[in-house]
Amino acid sequence: MAQLTVLEKLEILSDAAKYDASCASSSTTKRDSRDGKGLGSTTGSGICHSYAPDGRCISLLKILLTNFCSFDCVFCINRSSSNVRRARFSVEEVVALTLNFYRRNYIEGLFLSSGIIRSADYTMAELVRVAETLRRQHRFRGYIHLKLIPGASRDLIERAGLFADRVSINVELPSEAALARFAPEKQAGEIKSAMGGLKLKIDEAREERDKSAKAPAFSPAGQSTQMIVGADGASDSAILKRSAWLYGSFGLKRVYYSAFSPIPDASSQLPLQPPPLMREHRLYQADWLTRFYGFETEEVLGHGEMLDLDIDPKLAWALRERGRFPVDVNRADRETLLRVPGLGTRSVDRILASRRFRRLRLEDVGRLTRSLATIRHFILAEGWRPGSGLDAQNLRTRLMPRPRQLSLFP
Amino acid sequence: MIAARLNGPADFAGWRREARRLALAGIQPEAVAWLTSEDNAGLFAMESIPPADAGDAALTVPRRFIELAENVICHRDAGRFVLLHRLLLRLRDEPRLLDNAADADIARAEAMARSVRRDLHKMTAFVRFRAVSGADEDGPFIAWFEPEHFILERAARFFTGRFAGMIWSIMTPQGSLHWDGSTLQFGPAASKADTPDGDAMEAYWLTYYVNIFNPARLKPKAMKSEMPVKYWRNLPEAELIAPLIASAARRAEDMVMRAPTQPPERHVRQLRHRPEAQADESAITSWQDAAAAAQGCRRCALHCNATQTVFGEGPLDAPVVFVGEQPGDQEDLAGRPFVGPAGQVFDRAIQEAGLDRARAYVTNAVKHFKFQLRGKRRIHEKPNVGEIKACRFWLDLELQFVKPRLVVALGASALRSLIGHAGSLASARDRELALEDGTPLLATVHPSFLLRLPDEEARSREYARFVADLERAGASYRNQVSSAGI
Numbered sequence: 061m062a063q064l065t066v067l068e069k070l071e072i073l074s075d076a077a078k079y080d081a082s083c084a085s086s087s088t089t090k091r092d093s094r095d096g097k098g099l100g101s102t103t104g105s106g107i108c109h110s111y112a113p114d115g116r117c118i119s120l121l122k123i124l125l126t127n128f129c130s131f132d133c134v135f136c137i138n139r140s141s142s143n144v145r146r147a148r149f150s151v152e153e154v155v156a157l158t159l160n161f162y163r164r165n166y167i168e169g170l171f172l173s174s175g176i177i178r179s180a181d182y183t184m185a186e187l188v189r190v191a192e193t194l195r196r197q198h199r200f201r202g203y204i205h206l207k208l209i210p211g212a213s214r215d216l217i218e219r220a221g222l223f224a225d226r227v228s229i230n231v232e233l234p235s236e237a238a239l240a241r242f243a244p245e246k247q248a249g250e251i252k253s254a255m256g257g258l259k260l261k262i263d264e265a266r267e268e269r270d271k272s273a274k275a276p277a278f279s280p281a282g283q284s285t286q287m288i289v290g291a292d293g294a295s296d297s298a299i300l301k302r303s304a305w306l307y308g309s310f311g312l313k314r315v316y317y318s319a320f321s322p323i324p325d326a327s328s329q330l331p332l333q334p335p336p337l338m339r340e341h342r343l344y345q346a347d348w349l350t351r352f353y354g355f356e357t358e359e360v361l362g363h364g365e366m367l368d369l370d371i372d373p374k375l376a377w378a379l380r381e382r383g384r385f386p387v388d389v390n391r392a393d394r395e396t397l398l399r400v401p402g403l404g405t406r407s408v409d410r411i412l413a414s415r416r417f418r419r420l421r422l423e424d425v426g427r428l429t430r431s432l433a434t435i436r437h438f439i440l441a442e443g444w445r446p447g448s449g450l451d452a453q454n455l456r457t458r459l460m461p462r463p464r465q466l467s468l469f470p
Numbered sequence: 471m472i473a474a475r476l477n478g479p480a481d482f483a484g485w486r487r488e489a490r491r492l493a494l495a496g497i498q499p500e501a502v503a504w505l506t507s508e509d510n511a512g513l514f515a516m517e518s519i520p521p522a523d524a525g526d527a528a529l530t531v532p533r534r535f536i537e538l539a540e541n542v543i544c545h546r547d548a549g550r551f552v553l554l555h556r557l558l559l560r561l562r563d564e565p566r567l568l569d570n571a572a573d574a575d576i577a578r579a580e581a582m583a584r585s586v587r588r589d590l591h592k593m594t595a596f597v598r599f600r601a602v603s604g605a606d607e608d609g610p611f612i613a614w615f616e617p618e619h620f621i622l623e624r625a626a627r628f629f630t631g632r633f634a635g636m637i638w639s640i641m642t643p644q645g646s647l648h649w650d651g652s653t654l655q656f657g658p659a660a661s662k663a664d665t666p667d668g669d670a671m672e673a674y675w676l677t678y679y680v681n682i683f684n685p686a687r688l689k690p691k692a693m694k695s696e697m698p699v700k701y702w703r704n705l706p707e708a709e710l711i712a713p714l715i716a717s718a719a720r721r722a723e724d725m726v727m728r729a730p731t732q733p734p735e736r737h738v739r740q741l742r743h744r745p746e747a748q749a750d751e752s753a754i755t756s757w758q759d760a761a762a763a764a765q766g767c768r769r770c771a772l773h774c775n776a777t778q779t780v781f782g783e784g785p786l787d788a789p790v791v792f793v794g795e796q797p798g799d800q801e802d803l804a805g806r807p808f809v810g811p812a813g814q815v816f817d818r819a820i821q822e823a824g825l826d827r828a829r830a831y832v833t834n835a836v837k838h839f840k841f842q843l844r845g846k847r848r849i850h851e852k853p854n855v856g857e858i859k860a861c862r863f864w865l866d867l868e869l870q871f872v873k874p875r876l877v878v879a880l881g882a883s884a885l886r887s888l889i890g891h892a893g894s895l896a897s898a899r900d901r902e903l904a905l906e907d908g909t910p911l912l913a914t915v916h917p918s919f920l921l922r923l924p925d926e927e928a929r930s931r932e933y934a935r936f937v938a939d940l941e942r943a944g945a946s947y948r949n950q951v952s953s954a955g956i
Contacts, residue, residue, distance in 0.1 A: 092631035115692025141733035256803035
């Protein structure tokens with residue numbers, strides 16, 4: 061095989077990495093290089109340096125160290141039975157690309173993953189070597205996200221956490237049965253056990269740092285994971301319950317949902333169809349409701365197995381629970397306001413602050429929120445009642461976004 | 471008109487000084503012309519700001535107003551100075567005005583501040599440095615950027631903090647920033663022609679951009695809302711957007727239509743070397759086999775929600791085996807028994823009882839953590855009889871391989887598992903018990919019971935009783951075999 065250039069490797073190994081949805085560069089420790097001894101900084105909320113036409117943020121250089129892989133996970137572009145072109149970066153090549161991209165302000169840092177070659181420990185050690193070289197040799201202070209290889213030794217995982225801002229292991233599918241079927245070499249037990257160990261280390265390091273700022277950080281931006289949506293037959297209910305379990309058990313920072321997308325040289329075992337993007341979007345909305353709006357997973361789901369694709373899950377909940385509305389914006393508490401369709405956390409805070417000065421009218425609420433279109437049906441304001449509209453049978457239809465072509469092939 | 475003079479379009483210190491003088495002189499916002507440079511000063515006949523009314527020198531504003539004004543003053547809207555002046559005057563009569571987001575002036579100022587903050591953020595995102603010819607890895611670099619508002623000076627701090635070790639300039643139509651590795655200088659406005667028209671790394675960046683894009687999930691609207699078109703002309707990757715969108719449908723369709731291929735030779739070779747499936751329950755001949763096989767246990771449903779099987783641990787020639795109820799939250803995460811809060815109580819008590827923890831084998835009646843999820847917390851739940859019975863398989867194996875001289879049941883679940891005792895713990899605690907094979911058995915409380923006791927007095931009383939039970943356990947097996955001690 062002819063030697064590939066770095067440019068050719070970059071082509072192959074970024075193509076191979078794009079099915080991982082995460083690109084976050086947020087919530088790590090704040091650093092800079094004002095002391096003149098290193099390169100880079102981090103900000104609280106992260107920076108997206110570009111966006112691709114798939115609407116996804118490009119914050120990090122997201123690549124694989126290699127796409128050679130001994131695993132044969134059916135849904136994966138890099139599975140061993142696929143005929144995609146293969147390549148492997150050297151540690152030095154990844155380090156140089158990261159630094160060169162960073163110096164030109166293309167990226168916040170590196171998100172490095174890898175196919176599994178030789179053994180879990182060998183692969184993990186290579187990933188750690190990249191992070192260690194960046195941090196130790198080049199005093200790189202930008203963001204590093206390392207993918208952990210399930211089954212890698214505890215020692216290597218602990219080293220990864222010392223250099224990385226975030227680490228992640230993908231659970232891939234909501235049920236262990238589906239994982240066994242579609243990813244025969246992946247052991248659900250190894251994945252869970254690694255996540256459990258990480259939670260303990262992350263908590264422990266955080267406690268130490270609360271006592272002393274000099275204590276070493278361990279994956280300060282926490283851990284995350286990803287579930288593929290639409291590859292197996294799992295329902296939204298199964299997915300969201302699994303997420304609740306993941307957040308509760310391992311204190312995950314994020315669960316990413318990735319609509320299963322056609323891949324080059326796909327396996328015949330999977331549905332090759334346009335990725336269910338709207339479903340993915342609704343799952344994120346539902347996830348948000350349980351994490352920031354005080355909803356229980358069961359409430360978001362209602363009694364169904366699937367979320368409503370036509371309207372967002374909060375509106376769907378409100379239409380099921382019409383008896384709780386209208387809510388008086390001049391009296392209701394924060395928890396109640398957060399449940400009004402169309403009101404976000406920021407709008408609610410602004411309503412709470414403003415109403416100390418005057419009784420809010422509908423137009424005041426309009427100034428404090430992005431749009432009244434949905435909200436008006438669910439609130440009482442000074443001089444405003446929604447009338448009988450709230451009970452109307454066709455309210456759902458009226459509040460549905462105008463139908464638009466959601467086609468893969470427009 | 472009265473002239474207020476500023477030293478540039480976003481001169482906040484100057485605005486503060488002039489606004490203070492205007493306010494103290496009792497001048498209304500409509501009467502003021504704000505001049506940001508010398509050349510428009512002659513257009514109107516201007517008066518200077520009169521001296522302040524005597525005795526009214528105090529003028530304080532909330533810290534939040536300063537923060538708001540610092541952003542608003544960078545906005546390109548010419549009305550920003552008047553708006554801020556009016557807010558300043560209103561704040562004297564309405565000190566909590568800033569909380570009133572429904573007020574039209576506040577709403578407008580906040581919208582302006584938001585727009586400025588967004589522009590600042592986008593500048594940190596979209597500045598693209600290019601190396602000048604002959605540069606080494608630390609520069610010099612030059613970037614060309616066109617901000618929407620007057621944010622250049624505000625943005626400087628981000629770039630000096632991030633790229634402190636490099637040499638760089640950022641050129642804009644408003645002015646320029648120059649960093650030589652230690653000091654920052656502000657320079658005059660520049661034009662795009664003053665900046666390099668390429669960089670060797672851009673070919674790599676564009677390659678990355680093309681390949682990280684997934685043509686099967688086209689969402690150009692989402693892209694444009696976060697990366698507005700007005701920024702595109704200075705982003706090297708933007709020229710790829712149109713062709714990527716145009717070819718996306720065909721590329722996605724190709725992937726769907728293409729017939730599956732035969733796996734490569736390498737894959738077939740690997741299949742032959744795949745290791746055999748993990749240990750199974752039928753072929754257990756050692757403790758190690760049992761521990762490995764237990765990892766895949768599906769004897770009851772608890773494995774679904776637990777992180778992992780927590781098998782017992784300790785020396786295989788231990789004279790005593792302690793059996794608890796089930797792993798807790800910490801044990802479940804760590805995969806090891808008795809490492810959480812109850813484990814720590816146990817460690818302390820066993821030491822006070824004069825026993826050596828390192829010589830004891832510790833395990834649980836049930837090997838998976840059973841809990842109920844409440845929000846983000848996992849609340850311990852008692853295992854039921856079915857689960858205890860299912861797990862007895864593993865406990866039997868552990869006892870069979872360790873062959874202890876004494877077994878200590880910690881709590882009612884352990885007692886139920888070991889001898890099927892369904893009554894209260896109290897009724898068994900002081901009795902002489904034995905397993906079916908005759909191994910002596912002692913029953914005491916589970917250490918987590920001590921943690922749950924509400925008052926201090928009861929806790930120390932019960933703790934002392936627990937230690938006494940453990941001492942009794944030590945005496946009991948020492949009596950049996952005087953040679954083996956823990």
